[in-house]
Amino acid sequence: MRGFARVFAFGLVLTFIAAACTSPSTTPSPTVAASSSASTRPHFDLATYQYSLQTKGKIRIGTQEDNPPFSVKNPATGKWDGFDVAYGREIAKAIFGDADDPDKYIEYVPVTSATRIPSLTDNKADVIIKTFTINDDRKKQIDFTDVYFRTGQRILVKKDNTTINEVADLAGKTVCAQRGSTSEQNISSATNNAARLLLLDSYPACLLALQQGQADAVSTDETILFGLVKQDANTKIVGKYFSTEPYGIGVKKSVGGDRTGFVDFLNRTQVAMITSGTWAKIYEQYISPVSFDKKRTPDD
Amino acid sequence: MIEFRDVHKHFGPLHVLRGINLTVRERDVVVIIGPSGSGKSTMIRTINKLEPIDSGELVVDGQRVHDPGVDVNKLRRDVGMVFQSFNLFPHLTAAENVMLAPRKVRGMSAAEARKKAMALLEKVGIPEKADEHPTRLSGGQQQRVAIARALAMDPRIMLFDEPTSALDAEMIREVLDVMRDLAREGMTMLVITHEVGFAREASNRVVFMDEGRIIEDSPTAGFFEAPREERARQFLSKVISH
Amino acid sequence: MPGGIAFEFPQLYFTGLWLTIQISVLGLLGALVLGTLVAVLRVSPIAPLGWIGAAYVEFFRNTPLVALLFFLFLGLPLIGLRFSTDTFENIFRAAAVGMGLYHGAYVAEVVRGGLLGVDRGQIEAARSLGLSYAQMLRYVQLPQTFRSVIPPLGNIGIALVKNTSLASTIGVAELLYAAEIVESRTFRAEEAFIAATLLYLVLTIPLGIAVNALERRMLVAR
Numbered sequence: 001m002r003g004f005a006r007v008f009a010f011g012l013v014l015t016f017i018a019a020a021c022t023s024p025s026t027t028p029s030p031t032v033a034a035s036s037s038a039s040t041r042p043h044f045d046l047a048t049y050q051y052s053l054q055t056k057g058k059i060r061i062g063t064q065e066d067n068p069p070f071s072v073k074n075p076a077t078g079k080w081d082g083f084d085v086a087y088g089r090e091i092a093k094a095i096f097g098d099a100d101d102p103d104k105y106i107e108y109v110p111v112t113s114a115t116r117i118p119s120l121t122d123n124k125a126d127v128i129i130k131t132f133t134i135n136d137d138r139k140k141q142i143d144f145t146d147v148y149f150r151t152g153q154r155i156l157v158k159k160d161n162t163t164i165n166e167v168a169d170l171a172g173k174t175v176c177a178q179r180g181s182t183s184e185q186n187i188s189s190a191t192n193n194a195a196r197l198l199l200l201d202s203y204p205a206c207l208l209a210l211q212q213g214q215a216d217a218v219s220t221d222e223t224i225l226f227g228l229v230k231q232d233a234n235t236k237i238v239g240k241y242f243s244t245e246p247y248g249i250g251v252k253k254s255v256g257g258d259r260t261g262f263v264d265f266l267n268r269t270q271v272a273m274i275t276s277g278t279w280a281k282i283y284e285q286y287i288s289p290v291s292f293d294k295k296r297t298p299d300d
Numbered sequence: 301m302i303e304f305r306d307v308h309k310h311f312g313p314l315h316v317l318r319g320i321n322l323t324v325r326e327r328d329v330v331v332i333i334g335p336s337g338s339g340k341s342t343m344i345r346t347i348n349k350l351e352p353i354d355s356g357e358l359v360v361d362g363q364r365v366h367d368p369g370v371d372v373n374k375l376r377r378d379v380g381m382v383f384q385s386f387n388l389f390p391h392l393t394a395a396e397n398v399m400l401a402p403r404k405v406r407g408m409s410a411a412e413a414r415k416k417a418m419a420l421l422e423k424v425g426i427p428e429k430a431d432e433h434p435t436r437l438s439g440g441q442q443q444r445v446a447i448a449r450a451l452a453m454d455p456r457i458m459l460f461d462e463p464t465s466a467l468d469a470e471m472i473r474e475v476l477d478v479m480r481d482l483a484r485e486g487m488t489m490l491v492i493t494h495e496v497g498f499a500r501e502a503s504n505r506v507v508f509m510d511e512g513r514i515i516e517d518s519p520t521a522g523f524f525e526a527p528r529e530e531r532a533r534q535f536l537s538k539v540i541s542h
Numbered sequence: 543m544p545g546g547i548a549f550e551f552p553q554l555y556f557t558g559l560w561l562t563i564q565i566s567v568l569g570l571l572g573a574l575v576l577g578t579l580v581a582v583l584r585v586s587p588i589a590p591l592g593w594i595g596a597a598y599v600e601f602f603r604n605t606p607l608v609a610l611l612f613f614l615f616l617g618l619p620l621i622g623l624r625f626s627t628d629t630f631e632n633i634f635r636a637a638a639v640g641m642g643l644y645h646g647a648y649v650a651e652v653v654r655g656g657l658l659g660v661d662r663g664q665i666e667a668a669r670s671l672g673l674s675y676a677q678m679l680r681y682v683q684l685p686q687t688f689r690s691v692i693p694p695l696g697n698i699g700i701a702l703v704k705n706t707s708l709a710s711t712i713g714v715a716e717l718l719y720a721a722e723i724v725e726s727r728t729f730r731a732e733e734a735f736i737a738a739t740l741l742y743l744v745l746t747i748p749l750g751i752a753v754n755a756l757e758r759r760m761l762v763a764r
Contacts, residue, residue: 113726114722114725114726117729118725118731137729138729140729174630179722180722180723184726185726185727196630198630198713199715200711200712201711205616212616214615214616214619214632214633215629348670350669373672374672376669376670376671376672377672379670380670381667381670383663383666383667387661387663387664387666387667388664388667389664389667389668389682389686390664391685391689400671400673401671401673404673404677405672405673405677446667449667450670450671452671453671
């Protein structure tokens with residue numbers, strides 16, 4: 001039975017890869033949008049970026065196709081799901097009103113860790129909502145919103161592993177992480193470059209590498225590891241946090257006023273989500289099933 | 301040495317050999333004539349099994365060619381063949397063309413094979429072209445190299461399939477001279493050609509074929525002047541200019 | 543200087559270049575050997591051998607290279623096979639084998655075309671001298687084929703060098719991988735990828751020139 005699950009999981013990875021090459025963009029029709037929901041639409045100042053998005057009738061959200069429990073594109077239906085995806089839909093509602101299905105206004109742009117910043121600077125996405133850790137280096141390149149999710153990095157090993165208990169035990173071990181992520185850099189600095197890094201494009205691929213003994217451990221943000229444990233009950237999470245990972249939404253820096261008021265708008269939207277209980281609701285829907293806790297705000 | 305007994309052969313619906321009976325003795329030089337499509341070429345190609353036969357019996361040098369157990373590569377060493385279009389190997393020099401089979405099939409050393417190749421090129425009159433590639437040789441020179449190549453395996457029988465038809469007139473002579481010398485040395489030869497001069501000078505028998513059958517098989521002496529068969533007479537008067 | 547960033551991260555870029563070269567050379571050798579073998583099967587007079595050759599070509603031509611690499615890396619262990627117990631040796635070998643298998647299908651098609659292009663008369667001449675089918679292939683048909691297929695094989699070689707970048711998806715620290723790491727460390731995306739591109743060109747341009755020179759020499763030799 002477990003053998004079958006592995007083959008199935010491997011098939012899923014292949015499907016993800018195939019899907020990444022052919023993801024259809026869901027471009028909504030601006031005219032339909034304007035007529036059906038004009039009455040319920042929020043009003044924005046003409047100079048703001050949210051106003052220009054509303055006028056265009058579309059927001060491009062960059063996220064990953066295989067990053068459970070934050071973002072997953074169902075390879076069979078093409079439907080997106082996860083915490084980051086639900087958060088993006090709230091932003092779409094805040095711009096276009098909540099009369100319609102928010103996916104009507106969203107164009108999903110598939111990204112990986114390595115392509116997040118270029119997708120913003122090359123203006124391929126309006127926002128990046130993808131377990132995106134705020135740090136000073138990145139702030140020089142792009143703008144971040146306030147923290148919308150807080151976690152820290154831990155280690156995933158097979159259940160029967162007794163040699164790896166803390167980050168120091170990773171020295172000399174093969175550790176899988178996503179290429180171009182802060183996780184990868186955290187492992188290097190926490191082990192003084194003593195871990196051997198196997199850097200792949202997604203954590204489901206890392207999980208397969210772990211299952212087949214090609215990696216001794218997977219290390220990244222705890223919440224992502226929760227998602228992996230849920231996929232394979234034969235694994236466990238060990239060690240304390242060895243980094244704190246405050247996630248923010250990435251936005252291109254405003255050049256000549258082309259993003260005026262946008263970060264403020266996103267921050268106000270988050271405050272409203274927390275006040276209304278929407279943030280707690282999507283946490284409960286996507287994170288609680290793997291973390292077994294409940295939160296009302298990112299800082300709980 | 302070669303014996304056809306009621307040999308038949310089809311190409312799909314086409315019945316190209318319709319009961320061939322022919323006996324070739326050692327040292328025979330047989331010239332085969334006949335209109336195109338009469339089965340001449342197919343007939344001599346069955347001798348070294350380039351074409352398999354459908355029925356009948358074909359014995360070459362004591363071996364039944366179409367027996368499943370017969371080693372066709374061994375048989376072919378004893379039967380040299382010269383083609384209308386020379387078919388030299390273009391990536392090899394003249395000498396290398398001649399050396400290839402002795403070296404790879406007989407396992408001769410390079411030096412020995414080279415010596416043999418040079419002797420044969422001498423015999424066909426172009427030792428000075430030994431290290432040229434075929435594209436730099438004239439048609440007549442190429443065909444002489446091809447003859448040397450076939451002789452390199454010391455065959456007991458030589459087959460010639462229209463060896464001069466692809467040559468310009470001024471080169472035909474040099475090739476025929478080599479073939480005539482070969483005949484004089486006692487080589488057993490089957491030659492498809494319409495060169496009457498060569499036939500008279502070098503052959504002892506003429507076989508006339510038409511529509512997959514041997515119509516006439518006569519001694520050369522007298523054949524061109526007075527063929528027995530009406531069809532051979534008509535063919536000679538139409539096709540062959542004396 | 544364009545590509546100067548490579549000298550700021552020589553460890554990443556130049557080990558990446560070296561891995562790219564190794565995978566390219568091994569993959570190309572594998573593809574040539576396999577492709578020639580498969581082409582010989584395809585033109586063989588024995589029908590079942592021809593089917594095996596055709597099945598090989600269809601299978602590997604219609605499999606995405608990334609999927610093939612993933613299969614060699616994470617699929618083979620499911621049936622208890624791996625190229626090495628060391629993960630990094632394993633992914634390196636998986637990449638080289640994947641390049642060989644995949645491009646072998648393209649080589650096979652080119653070589654098959656070359657084999658069929660050799661005049662039938664020469665094959666008959668060789669056989670009439672007593673050369674076996676294998677000897678005829680080895681000494682007559684294949685040498686001429688290789689002359690005629692050098693330009694298309696050169697193109698496959700260049701495509702192969704570029705396709706080695708897909709080895710990064712299974713974690714091989716080749717050139718593209720180096721560029722991605724440097725980009726995530728420095729955020730200098732353009733510079734990071736230009737440096738990798740220039741290093742790929744350092745491999746592919748001389749390869750193209752070499753193929754042209756070889757082609758000219760072969761022409762003169764004929």
